[in-house]
Amino acid sequence: MAETTSTEARPTRAYVIHPDLADRRTQRREPEHALAEAIALAHALPGTEIVGSEVARLRKPDAGRLFGKGKVAEIGERLAEAEVDLVLIDGPVTPVQQRNLEKAWEVKLLDRTGLILEIFADRARTREGVLQVELAALSYQRTRLVRAWTHLERQRGGLGFVGGPGETQIEADRRAIDEQMTRLRRQLERVVKTRTLHRAARAKVPYPIVALVGYTNAGKSTLFNRLTGAEVLAKDMLFATLDPTMRAIRLPDARGGTQGRKIILSDTVGFISDLPHELVAAFRATLEEVLEADLVLHVRDISHPETEEQAADVAEILDGLGVDEDVALIEVWNKIDALSADTRAALRRTDSRTEGVQAVSALTGEGLDDLIAAIDAHLGEALDEPRYPGQVVLPFSDGRRRAWLHEAGVVEREEAGEDGLHLDLRWTERQKATYEALSGGEAE
Structure with a gap:
């Protein structure tokens, strides 16, 4: 009985293969880095133990088996020796190729699309x-x-x-x-x-939306948690965040106080190269928050050897989503704590000279005060409008609109009258229009 339990508890032993095709070797990614990303993807699959990996160089794919007959036999020996249960191919595999390889190797096989779907289904x-x-x-x-x-x-x-x-x-x-x-x-x-x-409903709240985007595992959720005090899952793992998370927060001001600008911060699913087109279409709705953002923070893992390639992938996806080029964007060069002191200092000097770039460590907090000041500055031009006096009278029972006015910070004085609550206000035209939309009528 004990032996059965032990067998059932054994993790799935997985082997990762990145096919390096000759006609793709001019692409911007190095096969070794692509394999490392594939291994990280495999680690994100629950109950899986990675027991081996390799780059398999191919002149051209075999229609029936992807790999040539000799390569299939060679890999098969390694799989048998490592007692592999699951082979993960970092690339497309046709159903015929999958069936033939599973039969030859006597294992379960997933291609890149199937693996990402498995991870998304779990998350x-x-x-x-x-x-x-x-x-x-x-x-x-x-x-x-x-x-x-x-x-x-x-x-x-x-x-x-x-x-x-x-x-x-x-x-x-x-x-x-x-x-x-x-x-x-x-x-x-x-x-x-x-x-x-x-x-x-959120559009009736007079706060700007700031959306975090970036390549998966760039540190978006760690930054989100640092800024909001939330506890969103933040792991050194691909696709740690899948569903969008939003928080209304008040940023600390640049001097470390607590009376900074109030915003809605949105954390989104991480992007990845060669994302299956089925998922690009299916998850478009979860990225709609980015389309409505007043400011986009493109979080980059600046310590990654292919950070420029990852940034290019993110730019392509944002363009595919239809994100307006006029939307304000700050590049957040994250994970500077993983760099040497000299490199870190050089990056901080670069960001001070380059508009729209902030070098930070979401893990240690380094550079976050400057980032917050940059967020405030970007939003300030569009959102700091002149305020005008106004007055509304609310029924005593109307707690919803009263709470909205107080939350918006526009109430200067409030007193009870015979006909209800009299509130003296100082608000912007935008806040007034939002309140009128909420009320279904005109304010004084």
Whole structure:
């Protein structure tokens, strides 16, 4: 009995392979760095132990097995010796290649898209996140189902009202997946409507939105926690954050006080190179907060050997999302604590001379005062408007609008009258318009 328990508790032994194709060697990423990222992805898969990895150089992919016959046998020997259960291929693998390799190596195999889908499925927490992962997984499964089964020409009979006579099994399976995807899209539409209502409610709050974006594992969540005092999961792990997290916070002022500008800070899912197109489409809604941001903080791991390549990937994704080029953006060069003292000092001098760049360590707090001052300066020009006197009278029972006015910091005096609460205000035209939208009428 004890032996059975021990066997069940054993982690999945995984082996990571990065295929280095000759026609891709002009790309900007080094294969060794790509392999390191793939290993980090594999570590993000729960219950997995990485027992080996390698870069497999290929002149061209074999249609049936991806690798040549000799390479398949050579890798197979290493897999058997390490008692591998799961092989992770850092790249696309066709269903035929997957089936043949699994048969040759007697292991389970996942390609890059399948691995990322597995991680996302494990990490999704919100209802929208779960639905989006399921939709992406079905889209991926549908494509592989078609390619896997069409060559078999398997058919089944029909009664005329379900599928029809002679319907191929693949057509039936495809139809079942399409029906399930339609149901998921309807559910997702309802969830998105709810998110739209939440965004409309936030639009009535006169605070700017600051969105954190960046390559996965760049330190966004650590920075988010440092600025908000929240406890968002922040690990040295790819995709530690999946669902978007938002907090309304008051930034400390540049002198270390507590009366700085109030903002809404949004932490988003990390970007990654070669993100499966199924997930780009499915997770677009979770990145909509970026489209509405008044300021974007592009957090970079400046200590990473391919930080420039990662920054280029993020820029491409932001462009694909349709983020307006006019949106203010600050590059936050994070993890300077991982650099030498001389390099760190040089970066701090660079950021002082380069507009829109801040060198910080979210872990130690170095440079955060300057970052906060930069955030305040970027938002100040657009949001520091002149204030005008005003007055409103609220029913005693209207706690909602009273709370909004006090939270916005526009109430100068309040006293009770026979007809309700009389509030003397000093507010901006924008705050007044927001209040009127909240009230459904005009203020005095």
